[in-house]
Amino acid sequence: MYLLIDCDNFFASVEQIFNPSLRNRPLVILSGNDGCVVARSKEAKALKIPMGAPYFQYKNLFLIHNVHTLSTNHTLYSDISRRIISIIQEFSFPTEVYSIDEMFLRVNKDLPFILDLAHMIRSRVKKWIGITLSIGIAPTKTLAKMASKIAKTNNGMFSLTSKETRNDQLKLFPIEDVWGVGSAAQKKLKARFIYTAYDFSMCSEEWIRKELTIQGLRIAKELRGTEAITLQSHLPKKSISISRTFPREINSFSELRLKLIQFCEKLACSLRKIPRDTELLIVSLSTNRFSKEIPFHQKSQPNALNEATSFTPTLIKHAVHTLKSIYLDGYSYKKLSLTFTNLVEPSAQQTNFLHNDKIPKSSQKALMKTLDHINLKYGSDSISYAQSRKKEKSPALRSQEYTTRWDQLLSAQ
DNA sequence: TCTGGGGTCCTAGGACCC
């Protein structure tokens, strides 16, 4: 059996742990630049505030209903997530950490045991962390996801283990809520009068394979109770990226260059943490996709490196060079992103016969190690490249880093 | 004025091989 464990209203719930005045009231968490809503408390959901709602369009509604708004505090959410994961992993069943607030567990035991386990996990996380979980139990991952959604309105737990319950629930479950069915698939299905998970599970395999590819077929099989999507534990990362939408449009190369260098420093640091080296970097640049006056323009450029590396100066050099190749004078850019992909283990490094570093590999490694160490000990912007030196102020509505910074610990009297 | 960020997987089509 699979368990899907999902944290209820995760970001909002985390904020409520540390600030009791935010409990039992509408609360929304905003994306970067306070652009749009990325999380809502139960009360905010009840006000029909949709996921992704642009802040500026909803400001008035928030005022009228006294909705509290906060900027995102990812450091805090990641740390709480890490704690919850470690509590669940103590039970020693195979797990897959699916997202910051979701996790699959595979348990080869009988149902009474599994129900006991699920209860224990729920109460422990509630007591030790203060977060409420919804748990779905079923023979496949897709059904477990479905069960966890049903659990939200069923005291936090739901099992789809018996065939009878399963068919009843499939008939009630809208097709668009099925895991893996997005807007494109939904459109095709509804055109064929397929509205529920049950309708979908009854379609012929040939038709599904043809219209919705192998992915659609897997979903259909899983809905029928046949495992087609396996547990994926501890998969190494294939790519890492960083991207930002700017509050204002940028139309100077030097300003973009500065941003890109800052991205490079951060991303190279994450790369060394995994630890991996990258063989391919991709820089992409786009204009405002909502602009009515200027047509949307996006350009993405890969740059294959001579040798896999995680040495910040080399990465900066190549990234800036790539940026130069796609930057067009006269455009106003709204978003910049940097991706490192084709990641290789540093020990499995293939060196280039023709390439000759000015600084020996061993010195590069030692230098980066020292840099990371200093930044870890004294704060992430203690040492940076002169080219990227610039203080960024954190958003006014952001909560404290209660669990990751000594100077922001909560004190109790 | 103002509209997020970080990922994975799959497919079609081109380039290339003998």
Added chain:
DNA sequence: TCTGGGGTCCTAGGACCC
């Protein structure tokens, strides 16, 4: 007049997730 058949690998772009 008439131009094969069977593969692999890579990449861009789409779809999807939270």
